[in-house]
Amino acid sequence: MSQFLxxxxxxxxxxxxxxxxxxxxxxxxxxxxxxxxxxxPISARSxxxxxxxxxxxxxxxxxxxxxxxxxxxxTLFASNGSETExxxxxxxxxxxxxxxxxxxxxxxxxxxxxxxxxxxxxxxxSPYDMYGxxxxxxxxxxxxxxxNQWFEQYSQYLLERKQKWLSLMRTNGLNLPNDSxxxxxxxxxxxxxxxxxxxxxxxxxxxxxxxxxxxxYEKLSKHNGLYKEIATNGVKNKDSDVIERDLDRTFPDNKxxxxxxxxxxxxxxxxxxxxxxxxxxxxxxxxCQSLNFLAGLLLLFMNEERSFWMLVxxxxxxxxxxxxxxxxxxxTDQGVLMLCIKEYINQLWPIxxxxxxxxxxAEDKILSNLPPIALVTSPWFMSLFVGVLPIESTLRIWDIxxxxxxxxIFRIGLTLFKMSSETNEFQELTSTNSSQNDQVExxxxxxxxxxxxxxxxxxxxxCFKKIGGYGYGSLSQAxxxxxxxxxxxxxxxxxxxxxxxxxxxxxxxxxxxxxxQDVHDVYGFHRSIMILQIK
Amino acid sequence: MAEVSPTTNRFAQFKLVLLGxxxxxxxxxxxxxxxxxxxxxxxxxxxxxxxxxxxTFPETxxxxxxxxxxxxxxxxxxxxxxxxxxxANAALCVYDITSRSSFNKAQDWIKELKxxxxxxxxxxxxxxxxxxxxxxxxxxxxxxxYIQQQTSEEDGNSxxxxxxxxxxxxxxxxxxxxxxxxxxxxxxxxxxxxRGRSAGGARQQGGIDLARARRQQAAAAxxxxx
Numbered sequence: 185m186s187q188f189l190x191x192x193x194x195x196x197x198x199x200x201x202x203x204x205x206x207x208x209x210x211x212x213x214x215x216x217x218x219x220x221x222x223x224x225p226i227s228a229r230s231x232x233x234x235x236x237x238x239x240x241x242x243x244x245x246x247x248x249x250x251x252x253x254x255x256x257x258x259t260l261f262a263s264n265g266s267e268t269e270x271x272x273x274x275x276x277x278x279x280x281x282x283x284x285x286x287x288x289x290x291x292x293x294x295x296x297x298x299x300x301x302x303x304x305x306x307x308x309x310s311p312y313d314m315y316g317x318x319x320x321x322x323x324x325x326x327x328x329x330x331x332n333q334w335f336e337q338y339s340q341y342l343l344e345r346k347q348k349w350l351s352l353m354r355t356n357g358l359n360l361p362n363d364s365x366x367x368x369x370x371x372x373x374x375x376x377x378x379x380x381x382x383x384x385x386x387x388x389x390x391x392x393x394x395x396x397x398x399x400x401y402e403k404l405s406k407h408n409g410l411y412k413e414i415a416t417n418g419v420k421n422k423d424s425d426v427i428e429r430d431l432d433r434t435f436p437d438n439k440x441x442x443x444x445x446x447x448x449x450x451x452x453x454x455x456x457x458x459x460x461x462x463x464x465x466x467x468x469x470x471x472c473q474s475l476n477f478l479a480g481l482l483l484l485f486m487n488e489e490r491s492f493w494m495l496v497x498x499x500x501x502x503x504x505x506x507x508x509x510x511x512x513x514x515x516t517d518q519g520v521l522m523l524c525i526k527e528y529i530n531q532l533w534p535i536x537x538x539x540x541x542x543x544x545x546a547e548d549k550i551l552s553n554l555p556p557i558a559l560v561t562s563p564w565f566m567s568l569f570v571g572v573l574p575i576e577s578t579l580r581i582w583d584i585x586x587x588x589x590x591x592x593i594f595r596i597g598l599t600l601f602k603m604s605s606e607t608n609e610f611q612e613l614t615s616t617n618s619s620q621n622d623q624v625e626x627x628x629x630x631x632x633x634x635x636x637x638x639x640x641x642x643x644x645x646x647c648f649k650k651i652g653g654y655g656y657g658s659l660s661q662a663x664x665x666x667x668x669x670x671x672x673x674x675x676x677x678x679x680x681x682x683x684x685x686x687x688x689x690x691x692x693x694x695x696x697x698x699x700x701q702d703v704h705d706v707y708g709f710h711r712s713i714m715i716l717q718i719k
Numbered sequence: 720m721a722e723v724s725p726t727t728n729r730f731a732q733f734k735l736v737l738l739g740x741x742x743x744x745x746x747x748x749x750x751x752x753x754x755x756x757x758x759x760x761x762x763x764x765x766x767x768x769x770x771x772x773x774x775t776f777p778e779t780x781x782x783x784x785x786x787x788x789x790x791x792x793x794x795x796x797x798x799x800x801x802x803x804x805x806x807a808n809a810a811l812c813v814y815d816i817t818s819r820s821s822f823n824k825a826q827d828w829i830k831e832l833k834x835x836x837x838x839x840x841x842x843x844x845x846x847x848x849x850x851x852x853x854x855x856x857x858x859x860x861x862x863x864x865y866i867q868q869q870t871s872e873e874d875g876n877s878x879x880x881x882x883x884x885x886x887x888x889x890x891x892x893x894x895x896x897x898x899x900x901x902x903x904x905x906x907x908x909x910x911x912x913x914r915g916r917s918a919g920g921a922r923q924q925g926g927i928d929l930a931r932a933r934r935q936q937a938a939a940a941x942x943x944x945x
Contacts (some may be wrong), residue, residue, distance in 0.1 A: 323762075426793060429742040436760035473741060473793045474765045511798050540806045559788075559802055563766040571762060624734075624786040628769040 292450065294440055294484045297388040298342040299364060307339070308332050314387055315484055317575050318437040324635035326574065334638050338576070341641075346386045352376065370396045378587065382648055384640070385583045391485030394586040395494065403493045411489040414461040423463040423471035431456055434476040441480065454488050455480055462495050469499060472507035474566035481570055481582075494586075498568075502590050506565050512675070517565045518558040519551045519671040520664065521597050526550070527709045528598055528659070532605055535614045538623065551674050556623070560630045564597055573634045573643070580640035591664045595656040599647040602654050604633045666708025731908040732784040735899065736803045738832075739813035740824040741792030744847040747886035748813065749789045752896055757887050764791045767803060774893075774900055781909070783900045785809075804832060809841040809899050816846040816883060817854040826865065829879065841902045843880040845895055850885040859883075 296303055296314040307314050311328065319331040346363075353360060356371035370393055371377050385393045395401070431452050435441040440451045458479045463471045475495065482491035499506070505513030526533045526547075536557045539545050545555055563571070568585065569578045585592040604610050610633075613626045637643050648657040737745040746764050750756055753772045768789040775782045788803050790796065804810060810832055814825040825844055832842060844866070846857060862881055870878055880898050884891030 426741065430763050432760050433742065433763045436758070436762060472795060473763050473791055476763060477765070509795050511795055514799070554802070556802060559767040559799065560769075562799065567765050571765065624769055624771060624788075628771065631769060 293388075294451075295388045295390075297364065297386075298339050299346060299388075304335075304339040308335065312439055313575065315575060315579075316439040316441075317435070318439075321437060321574075321635075323571065324574065324632070326636065326638055330638070338639070342384070342386065345380075345384050348380060348383075349386055349389070352380055366392060368392050368396070373397070373587070381583050381587045382644060384580050387579070390579065390583065391482075391490070394582065395486055395490050398494060398497050398586040400490055400493055400497065403497060404490070407493075410465075411461060411492045414464055415457045415488065415492075421460060421464050424460060426473075427456065427459045427463065427471050427476075430471075430473060430476045434480040438480075438484075440484065451480075451483060454483050454491075458483065458488050458492050458495070461492055465492075465496065466499060468509070469507045470509070472511075472566075474563065475507060477567045477570040481578075502585070503565055503568075503593070512672075514562050514565060515554065516668060516672045516675060517593075518554050518561060519675065520667045521561055521564075521594060522550055522554065522558065523667055523671070523707050523709075524594055524598055524659070525601060527707065528656070529602055529605070532601060535626070536601070542623065551671055552678050557627065557630065560627050561597060564600075565593060568593065569596065569634075574636075574638045577637055577640040577643055580644055584644075589661055591659055591661045594664055595647050595659050596643070598656045598659070599643060599654060600634050601630075602656075603637075603643070603646055604630060607633065609633070663708050670707055729779070729781045729909050730784070731781070731903075731905050731912070732786060733808040733903055733908075734788065734806055735785045735809040735811065736788045736807045737790055737811045737813060738800070738804070738825075738828040739792055739811075740815070740818070740821040743792065743813045743815040743818070743821045743825075744886050745792060745811075745813050746789050748811070748845070748847060748884065748892055748895075749787055751886045751889055751892045753787070755889070757889070759887075764789060766791060766796075766799070772896075774896055776900065779905075781905055783903065783905065785896065785900075800831070801835065804836045804840075807836060807840055808903060809843070810836065811843050811845055811895070811899075813845045813847055814857065815848050816857050817848055817851050819856045822846075822857045822862075829869070839904070841880070841899055843882065843895055843899055845881075846883040847886055849883040849890060850887050 294316055296307060298304060298307070298314060303314075311319060313319055313331070313335075319328040320326070350360065350363060352371060353367060358367060358369060358371065360367060366389055381393075381397075432443070434452075434455060440449060441455075443449055443452065455476065459471055459475060462475065462479070463469070469475075478498065479491055479495055482494050486494070503513060503517065505511075506517060507513070522537070525536055534544060537545050537550070537555050539553060540556055545553055569581050572578070573581070581592065581596055609629055610626075613622055613629060646653050650657075737749060739745055741763065746761050746768065747757060749768070749770055750758075750761070753770045770787045770789065771784060772787065773782055773784045788807070790800070790803050810828075812825040812828045812832075814821040816822075829842060829844065832840060844862065846862070866879055866881055880895070880902060882891060882895050882898065884895055886892060
């Protein structure tokens with residue numbers, strides 16, 4: 185295998201060797217961004233200085249910087265402008281992907297834009313939705329009739345939203361030549377943009393908007409050409425077998441992923457290359473089942489190279505370690521979610537916080553002994569609600585996730601629990617006269633219920649609405665970061681103890697792990713904020 | 720309707736977990752058993768899937784409810800595995816008869832279960848995709864050889880159920896669950912339950928959580944798939 189495949193060599197690939205760059209040459213352009221990028225629980229960032237506003241401000245600053253560069257010398261990033269010259273006269277229709285990535289031009293547009301009545305009618309009469317998924321899914325009870333009934337209304341909503349976005353673009357000086365142009369550049373983060381994001385990005389704009397707000401351009405320009413090198417050379421690696429087994433099992437219900445007449449669809453070829461390249465670039469992760477769904481969904485909205493970098497962004501800063509070899513991040517984030525439930529939907533904890541033998545798990549043992557409900561919630565993190573909720577609901581969550589980061593997963597997680605707990609089925613399953621044997625029925629229900637949530641506005645309204653909603657939009661990233669840090673440290677201690685002594689941690693030791701402090705401070709929750717909003 | 724007699728109420732619930740390499744057909748076996756359906760391409764399972772199904776043994780008037788914990792197959796999900804097989808009464812270790820490596824993997828799972836799982840857990844070693852016999856890599860006699868070896872190590876007290884099936888054609892699937900049902904300590908659970916010892920979640924040797932056992936309405940027998 186070629187030496188180019190070594191990810192440690194990424195900054196000195198032959199193509200870039202004549203263009204000397206030191207770490208410090210990045211610093212002026214990227215230092216602010218790097219602060220924003222770091223979302224890991226073990227970040228250097230002090231929890232007290234972080235909140236939404238700071239993040240927003242940094243992004244605003246960044247945008248100004250980029251626009252200035254753009255207008256002054258027709259390059260996008262000062263630090264490696266020579267590689268990112270913009271070859272177009274238009275300052276909007278930027279070809280940021282460069283000529284070297286020729287496959288980008290060949291990309292098929294998979295999304296049917298909902299911008300006129302004809303397209304809406306096409307979708308209504310087709311067995312497939314606007315993304316190529318079968319309306320009738322084997323995984324839920326939703327029928328095509330049910331889907332159409334919803335879509336007739338939702339398509340009108342999409343038309344309305346599109347107008348709002350076009351007007352937002354205009355007020356930000358980002359005029360589009362016509363309404364069917366897909367922008368590559370978006371307004372800087374602001375309260376206004378956040379509001380629009382929560383109401384949904386126009387489906388055909390999604391790929392570009394996700395990439396833009398997640399910091400994709402920064403990644404791409406830092407590692408220009410790297411994906412192509414890896415993808416061309418790294419066609420096979422030690423994860424290839426496992427990847428191969430999952431390719432056909434990624435969205436078999438989507439027409440773009442389904443093979444016909446023994447011809448492998450382009451989409452499957454792309455998926456293979458992205459997953460293989462990712463496994464190569466991130467050997468500490470390799471291939472983990474669920475990455476196939478993440479990459480697959482990204483590929484419906486953007487090209488291979490961008491999908492690849494979005495996976496990198498996701499695993500580096502949004503859900504670090506979730507896909508690693510020991511899935512430590514899954515355990516950490518389940519711990520955080522359990523503590524969130526205990527804190528913010530306390531009335532559900534006696535039901536959800538039960539161990540296998542039906543006993544409530546003591547507070548000091550939650551992290552070492554996660555309740556089995558964590559098996560239901562782990563896919564929420566691993567595949568970011570893909571397959572958990574109907575596709576449009578998942579995509580609406582992704583709109584917010586790429587803009588706002590990991591707190592979104594916890595906010596939605598709480599919302600799903602709260603919504604299910606308000607159903608009759610949940611009440612029956614957990615009523616006092618039902619036996620603990622029904623625990624498995626509860627898990628089953630918790631898996632099937634979200635699949636029925638066809639209308640994204642219901643889920644997101646419950647999560648974010650100030651009036652009539654649950655108020656989980658107040659759960660801050662700082663709380664999540666502090667809690668993640670706490671949980672991951674506790675788990676580290678527990679793991680070390682287990683390793684060194686090879687005996688279980690005693691109750692006494694577990695107690696001392698909590699240091700006898702006020703637990704709310706330890707976990708990092710701001711309960712006072714929530715108490716006002718949750719009845 | 721059958722005559723309602725005290726014995727028609729005989730009911731026991733057991734937890735069954737599926738283990739095995741990815742893409743051997745664990746979820747397909749479960750779907751064949753629970754829904755009697757098959758999809759050529761089934762999405763990879765992420766985390767776990769929970770399903771239930773009951774079977775009835777008319778000769779003993781007994782209904783067994785399986786709570787099925789279907790798992791993701793990839794190696795790294797092993798860190799979640801203890802959550803699956805804790806309290807499990809039965810385990811289906813599945814391999815693909817056209818893949819030798821999956822057979823080795825299934826053996827690893829059996830090793831792990833013997834080390835970690837509750838004592839007395841009923842283990843079945845199941846070769847799926849028997850409809851693809853022309854691509855067979857795992858022969859029946861090597862399975863038998865492996866079982867002989869295991870049994871001698873174990874003083875013969877915990878024989879592993881072996882079987883082949885095809886989730887695609889449905890052949891052999893029900894039989895596996897029937898064999899497991901017969902191997903489970905049903906009487907023990909029902910008796911313990913009828914002696915009113917079901918409260919408190921006490922566990923007995925043999926890995927049977929007595930709290931799981933309970934009587935249920937005769938109606939439960941209606942959902943039998945036998």
